[in-house]
Structure formats: C-alpha cells, structure tokens
Amino acid sequence: MVEDKDIILKATNISKQYRLGLVGTGTISHDLNRWWSRIRGKEDPYLKVGESNDRSTKGKSEYVWALQDINFEVKRGEVLGIIGKNGAGKSTLLKILSKVTGPTTGEIKTRGRIASLLEVGTGFHGEMTGRENVFLNGAILGMTKKEIASKIDEIIEFSGCQRYIDTPVKRYSSGMTVRLAFAVAAFLEPEILVIDEVLAVGDAEFQKKAIGKMQDISQGQGRTVIFVSHNMAVIKSLCTRCIVLEHGCINYVGNQDAAVNYYLTSEISKSNIDLEKREDRNGNQNIKFTNVRFYNKNKLEATEIISGEYLKIKFDIKKKKEIDYSKLIVAISVLDRDLNIALSYISDEMGFNFEELENSNYFELEIPNLYLRAGDYSLRLFSSYIDTQQSNFLDVVENVSNLTILQGDIWKSGKLNRAGSSMILPGNFNIS
Amino acid sequence: MNTKRASQDWLYTISPKRKLIDLNFKEIWRYRDLLFLFVKRDIITVYKQTILGPLWFFIQPLFTSIIFTLIFNKLAAIPTGEGVPAFLFNLAGITSWNYFSTCLTGTSNTFKANQGVFGKVYFPRVITPLSVVFSNLLKFGIQLLVLVVFYIYYVFFTDEAENAAPQTVILLLPFLILFMGLFGLGLGMILSSLTTKYRDLTFLVSFGVQLLMYGSAVMYPLSYFKTRLPEYSWIVEYNPMTTIIELFRYMTLGVGNFSFYNFLYAGVISIILFLLGLIIFNKTEKSFIDTV
Missing domain, CATH: 3.40.50.300 (P-loop containing nucleotide triphosphate hydrolases)
Known part of the structure; x- marks a missing residue:
C-alpha cells in the first residue's frame, strides 16, 4: 500500500484502434451498424476485428490496433x-x-x-510578436497568465531571442521560432x-x-x-x-x-533475416539489394573484422527493370550501436560510375584500413537514381548485417585500441 | 490510513467512457486566461497589415446597409415603417444579424480550423468556440456604437427619424444579445461536430447562412412579409432569428412590436440549441482527431 x-500514473489495458484507408467513406454505414448493435445491447462489431500494427506488411482488415493492451x-x-x-x-x-x-x-x-509537449510552438501565430506568442503558447500549454508573467524574463533569456522579442514571429528564422517555443515549454511546471x-x-x-x-x-x-x-x-x-x-x-x-x-x-537480430525477403524497405526496387557479405584481409568471408584492417563488402543485387546505371547513386553507411553514422561511402561524390553494373549482379566496396574502434556496427544501404530525391529512391534498407569490429593495434604501438564507436584517423602528437 | 486514502485518490482518469455531459467547469475556469488570449489574438491579428485596420469593423456593416437601402428600399420599395429611415432600419438588422452569423460561421469550423493545435495539445475544447463568441461580441459592441452614432445623426440633423426611438424594453437588450450569441454558438458547435465526419456540411454552412439571412427579416419587416406572402410567412415567423432581429429593432428603434411570448420563444430555443450543441461538441471532442 x-x-x-x-x-503517479497508472495505465491499464490501453488499446487504440484506427481505421485505415479512406477515412470518411462508408462512415455512415459503419456508424449505423454500430448504433444498431448498441441498441440491441451487443458489442461494437468493429472492436472485434483489427490486426496488430505492422507497417510493412499489408493487412487484410481495414481496422488496425495502433496500441494493444498496454x-x-x-x-x-x-x-x-x-x-x-x-x-x-x-x-x-x-x-x-x-x-x-x-x-x-x-x-x-x-x-x-499532465502537460504535454508533442510539438514545439503549437498555436504560434505569425502576426503576433514573440512576447505575445509566449503568453499564448504558455496558456495553450496550461499555464496561467500570472505564471507566465512571472517567468517571462527567464523564458526570453533562455530562448536567446531578446533582440527580436517584440517583432512578429513571422519575421523569425525557423531556428529562432523553435528556440522561443522550446523556451516556453521548458518553464512549464x-x-x-x-x-x-x-x-x-x-x-x-x-x-x-x-x-x-x-x-x-x-x-x-x-x-x-x-x-x-x-x-x-x-x-x-x-x-x-x-x-x-x-x-x-x-x-x-x-x-x-x-x-x-x-x-x-x-x-540487429532482424538483420539476420534474409535481406532479399525483408519488407521494411523504401524505394521502387528496380534494383534490390539481396545479400551482403564481408571479406577479411585473407579474402575469406567473415562477420568479425579487426580494427584497422582490410575489409571488402560484396553486395548482391537483383534487377527488376533495366535502368541507366551511369546515373545510379549508392551510399553505404556504417552505423554504431546508437544508430549514429560512423562512416559513409557515397558513390557520386567519390566519382564512381556504375555503368558496368549492366553486365553484373554484384558490386564491391573495398576499405583498405577500417579505422573504427571495436564494437558492433550495422549497415544502411541506400541507392537512388540521378539524385537523392525521395521519388528517385531505388532501394533503401536499414540495419543490414551486423558487423563486429574487434580490437586491433592501429597505431602499431603494441597496445590494443580501446573499444567505442568513434573513428580513428591518422595523426600524431608532437612536442617541438 | 492516510496512505490508503491517498492510493485511491486519483486526480483524474482518462478512459473511453463518455458521459452525456462531461463538462468540467472548474477546468474551463482554470483556462480562462487562454480564453482571454484567444480573444486578444482574434482581435489584433485580423486586420494586421491592412491600411484601414480596425476601420473595417465599421466599413462592412455601413456599406452593406447602404446597398440594402438602395436595393430593397429605393429599388424594391419595401416599406420600413413611417418615420423610420430605411438606412437605420437596415443598419439595426445587419448589426444584429452579423453578430449571430459571425458566431455561427466562426464556431462552425472549430475542429477543422484548429486541427493542428487540437492534435498536439489538450485544453478544454469549448474554449475555442467561446473565444469566437467573445471576440465577436467586441466587434458587435463597436458596430452597436456605429448604430448609435447614426441614430443621433438622424435625430438631431434630419427630420426623417421622428418615430425612431429606443423603447424601455431596451433594458432586456443584454439578454437578447446573450440569446443571439447562444443561438450562433449552439448551432455552430453542432455543425462543427458534424463536419468532422461529414464534410459536406461545410458547403452547406457557407451558403446556408446566406439563405437564412433572407429568411430572417433582416432587410424587411415581418409584418410586410406577412401581408405580401402570407402562405410562406410561417417559415420566417417561426425562425428564431426573425424573432431576435425584430425584437432588436423594436428595442433600439421602436419598429414593429414587442411581446414577452416572442422574447421567451427566442430565449428557450437559444438555450436548447446551446445545450444540444454542448452535448454534441463534448461527444466529438474526444474522438474527432481520429476522424477529422
């Protein structure tokens, strides 16, 4: 007891059902159906249907459970x-x-x-000054005018917008708007x-x-x-x-x-699923990554590479439709455990042309010295056509094949490099 | 003992159950500053970056009255009563009609217009339509001043307004204004709730309000309509807005006649509509973000 x-807060059996597709069509018939079952004392017929919410697989039901039994x-x-x-x-x-x-x-x-901050700057009005917006936004978030007035100086100082505070917000840069908006929220109590x-x-x-x-x-x-x-x-x-x-x-x-x-x-365990069968990908898949393999300095297939040593990554692809491969852009990124990008190789900035891919079903990325500290990494594969606009995406997959990097001796100092997620670049200390 | 009580003492519960009326007046009171700030926002932002600024509050009813006078009184020769200038008659009608119609149109798109805010943060939703009614009340106050100014002009500088005079029942004017507001607010809340699901209604509102104006005795006296088109007069007569506008004109200019029966009729209809609106609005409030 x-x-x-x-x-302070207890949630029991929280579920939320959404209707997919064209919301608005057929609502009257569903409403009538609901109402009819309610007056007969029966359960809502649409509460029984619905599937768990998996974005990537297309479901059969038009109702979906966004949350189930939380x-x-x-x-x-x-x-x-x-x-x-x-x-x-x-x-x-x-x-x-x-x-x-x-x-x-x-x-x-x-x-x-409960006060919520699902978005910064909710209800900001471009025509009003920063100061007026602080009051309005604060009140929307549940503060009283008195509370805001007592904190206004702190809020303005925190935002760092002192100079513009009596200028209409529509003249602000987007960064300034966000700063001011967050400042209001930061002083919620x-x-x-x-x-x-x-x-x-x-x-x-x-x-x-x-x-x-x-x-x-x-x-x-x-x-x-x-x-x-x-x-x-x-x-x-x-x-x-x-x-x-x-x-x-x-x-x-x-x-x-x-x-x-x-x-x-x-x-990461999902990355062990056959790449070809993965559904959580973007792009039109005119070419599709089907397999990724790592090779070590002995040209042997491996999942563990020693820090600082040679790595070759081989990418198998499947072509659905022939495209002009000279306009293909491929970006391979290596991500650390916190999903920050540690390295990325982007073909067009490296001046590489994929023209010859026309006659091949794979390509390779060679890294002579993998200067990454020991740890678990994953790959993000990205390919697009002509430029990197979303509409030109060919195939984009996250979390592909985990790559383990083992401690090595990059500096040839006889000591193993420490683990971590950072890169190690050549350099040396001097005392002159 | 103490802890036991505390453990059962939840501040509030979020659940899918809906009571018929789930109005939390304490909560609305807590958000009164927001209401005030919304009103302020509506007033100061409407005419920002316009040259004439708040003068637009005057211009719109004035010009409408001039046009109405030209079309309906000079051209169509609708009588406005002996010794009452047609312009004053129209101005009174338009002032009161405007308050109702701006309340109605302003509140009828509450959910759609505030979708962005409503989707991101919670506050009692009723605050939004209430703020519309209050900011329109301010505009109405300004327009009422215009009516007073022109009344004074007609009385002191012309001899056209010999029969136009405020009546003692003008003391009931605040209630009449309340009815207008409640009527517009109630209808607006019902429409705004329904439009979240059935978008067709938005089209209905924009031209429906215009049609309703012709059926609300704004530019003609009810008595004249009754003599000219007796077979249709029930439409105009039972329209509560007709009653409100006729009462308004009687109170301010002494045109037409007054009966407590009419006054009560307008009041009861307004209050019923307002309560109905409140119930429907409340029901919509919780789920609209999923259907809008």
Whole structure:
C-alpha cells in the first residue's frame, strides 16, 4: 500500500484502434451498424476485428490496433523513456496520455496534472510578436497568465531571442521560432511532463542547452517525465526506466541501459533475416539489394573484422527493370550501436560510375584500413537514381548485417585500441 | 490510513467512457486566461497589415446597409415603417444579424480550423468556440456604437427619424444579445461536430447562412412579409432569428412590436440549441482527431 502512493500514473489495458484507408467513406454505414448493435445491447462489431500494427506488411482488415493492451506504471520523479521503431505506437500512446485522443479501451489514472509537449510552438501565430506568442503558447500549454508573467524574463533569456522579442514571429528564422517555443515549454511546471521527440530541433548548441534543461527538470526538480526519443544516447542519459514498444505492444520494460540494448539487439537480430525477403524497405526496387557479405584481409568471408584492417563488402543485387546505371547513386553507411553514422561511402561524390553494373549482379566496396574502434556496427544501404530525391529512391534498407569490429593495434604501438564507436584517423602528437 | 486514502485518490482518469455531459467547469475556469488570449489574438491579428485596420469593423456593416437601402428600399420599395429611415432600419438588422452569423460561421469550423493545435495539445475544447463568441461580441459592441452614432445623426440633423426611438424594453437588450450569441454558438458547435465526419456540411454552412439571412427579416419587416406572402410567412415567423432581429429593432428603434411570448420563444430555443450543441461538441471532442 505504501508503495502504491508513489505511483503517479497508472495505465491499464490501453488499446487504440484506427481505421485505415479512406477515412470518411462508408462512415455512415459503419456508424449505423454500430448504433444498431448498441441498441440491441451487443458489442461494437468493429472492436472485434483489427490486426496488430505492422507497417510493412499489408493487412487484410481495414481496422488496425495502433496500441494493444498496454499496461504500465510510473513512479513519482521517474523519467520514463519510450523507444521503438517508427509506427510502433509511441506517439499514439503520448497522444492518449496527453488527452488529445481517447483510448478505445482501458484507462489511465493519474495523481498529477499532465502537460504535454508533442510539438514545439503549437498555436504560434505569425502576426503576433514573440512576447505575445509566449503568453499564448504558455496558456495553450496550461499555464496561467500570472505564471507566465512571472517567468517571462527567464523564458526570453533562455530562448536567446531578446533582440527580436517584440517583432512578429513571422519575421523569425525557423531556428529562432523553435528556440522561443522550446523556451516556453521548458518553464512549464506540471507534475507530469509528456514529451515527444522535440529535443531534436535547433542547432547543436541549443540542443545541448535543451537536454541540460531536461536533466534539470527531471533530476533537479524531481518532476515526472515521460519521454520519446530515437536518440539512444539521450535516452540513456536522461531516463531512469524504459519501455520498448513494437507493433503497438510493450516488448520490454526495464532500466534504460538494458532496454536500449534490448531494442538495438532486437533490431540487429532482424538483420539476420534474409535481406532479399525483408519488407521494411523504401524505394521502387528496380534494383534490390539481396545479400551482403564481408571479406577479411585473407579474402575469406567473415562477420568479425579487426580494427584497422582490410575489409571488402560484396553486395548482391537483383534487377527488376533495366535502368541507366551511369546515373545510379549508392551510399553505404556504417552505423554504431546508437544508430549514429560512423562512416559513409557515397558513390557520386567519390566519382564512381556504375555503368558496368549492366553486365553484373554484384558490386564491391573495398576499405583498405577500417579505422573504427571495436564494437558492433550495422549497415544502411541506400541507392537512388540521378539524385537523392525521395521519388528517385531505388532501394533503401536499414540495419543490414551486423558487423563486429574487434580490437586491433592501429597505431602499431603494441597496445590494443580501446573499444567505442568513434573513428580513428591518422595523426600524431608532437612536442617541438 | 492516510496512505490508503491517498492510493485511491486519483486526480483524474482518462478512459473511453463518455458521459452525456462531461463538462468540467472548474477546468474551463482554470483556462480562462487562454480564453482571454484567444480573444486578444482574434482581435489584433485580423486586420494586421491592412491600411484601414480596425476601420473595417465599421466599413462592412455601413456599406452593406447602404446597398440594402438602395436595393430593397429605393429599388424594391419595401416599406420600413413611417418615420423610420430605411438606412437605420437596415443598419439595426445587419448589426444584429452579423453578430449571430459571425458566431455561427466562426464556431462552425472549430475542429477543422484548429486541427493542428487540437492534435498536439489538450485544453478544454469549448474554449475555442467561446473565444469566437467573445471576440465577436467586441466587434458587435463597436458596430452597436456605429448604430448609435447614426441614430443621433438622424435625430438631431434630419427630420426623417421622428418615430425612431429606443423603447424601455431596451433594458432586456443584454439578454437578447446573450440569446443571439447562444443561438450562433449552439448551432455552430453542432455543425462543427458534424463536419468532422461529414464534410459536406461545410458547403452547406457557407451558403446556408446566406439563405437564412433572407429568411430572417433582416432587410424587411415581418409584418410586410406577412401581408405580401402570407402562405410562406410561417417559415420566417417561426425562425428564431426573425424573432431576435425584430425584437432588436423594436428595442433600439421602436419598429414593429414587442411581446414577452416572442422574447421567451427566442430565449428557450437559444438555450436548447446551446445545450444540444454542448452535448454534441463534448461527444466529438474526444474522438474527432481520429476522424477529422
């Protein structure tokens, strides 16, 4: 019982159903159907149908469960992270928490006021000055005029827009708008703060400031925060506990490091599936990556390469339609565990022409010295036609084949390089 | 003991269950500053970067009245009553009609127009249509001043307005204005809720309001309509807006006649429509973001 008191928010059996396709057509008939079953005292006929939400496979039903049977508790002062792929249901869950939309089933009980920040600058009006917008935006987020007035100087200072504060917001650069908007949100003081991926805005300096402020809110002021991000480093440093969502269900709950590990390994384990059969890809697939193999300095196939040594990657492709291969652009990126790009090789900037691919079903990428520290990496394969506009994508696949790099001695110093995710570039210390 | 009570003491619950009326007046009161700021935003942003600025508040009813006077009174020779200038008659009609119609059209697209904000942050949604009604009330106040100014002009500088005079029942004017607002708000809330699902209604609103104006005795007195087109007069007569406009003209200019029965009729219809609107709006509020 004593422990119960610490729980500030409790979600039980939360589910959310959406209707896919052309919303609006046939609604009257479905509405009538619902109403007819309701007056006969029967269950809503459309609640029984629906499938779990997998973006990449096309389902049979036009109803889909964006969230299914979500249960969790949040303790006072906890920073709960929510991670998952695009379309896993993170934003839907935040929307329900912030009362923007109601759940289809289940309930959420809370002991504190929830303020949500799903977007920065909601309700900003271009014709009004920065100062007027601070008041309006603050009020939309649930602050009273008095609260805002008492904090306005701090807000303006935090935003760094002092000079423009009495200028209409439409004259602001987009970065300035975002700074001002985040500054308002940063001074919200609810018991529970719900934040969608909004820290990924602004320049590097401001991001650092924003993350610092977040840390201050959660640790310094002991506020409860529920937080979505794709940035694993931020999740690891801010959160105290983490939920991993997949296809609308909770797959894992635990401390942040374990959860991030779980998420990344489950993502990486997908890379073991036959590349050709993977459905979670973009582009028109006029050419399609079907297999990726690594070769070490002895020309043998390998999944582990020693730091600093030779690596050759061989890409098998399948052609659906002949294209002008001289206009093909391929980009191969090596990503670290936190999904940051460590290296990338982009064919057009390297001046490589794929013309001869016409007579071949594979191509190779040779890296004479793989100057990466030891760790687990994955590949992102990208190919497009003429330029890198979305409409020209041929085949784009994330998380392909995990590559393990073992510790090596790049500096020939007799000592192994430390592990990590950074690159090592030639260089030396001097005292002259 | 204490902890036990605390553990059951949830502040609030988010659930799919919908009560018929789920209005949280305490919450709306907590957001009163937002209401105020929305009104301020509506007022100051409408005519930003225009040369005439707030003068547009005057220009629109004035010119409409001039045109109405030319077309309906000079050309079509609709009588407006002995000793009452047609221009004043029209201005009174348009001022009151405008308040109702701006409330109706302003609130009828609440959900669609605020989709972006509603999809991202929660606040009591009723605040938005309420803010429309309040900002229009301010505009109505300004236009009422115009009516007063022209009334004074006609009384002191011409002899056309010998029979036009405010009546003592003008003391009931605040209630009449309340009815106008509630009527527009109620109808607007119903329409805005329905348009989230059935978009066809948006087209209906834009020309429906225009049609309704012709059926609401704005540019003619009800009595004249009754003598000329008795077979259709029930449409105009039972239209609550006719009653409101006729009452408004009686209170301010003494045209037509007054009955408490009419006053009550307008009041009851407005309040019923408002409550109905509130219920429907409340039901829509929770799920609209998925259907809009």
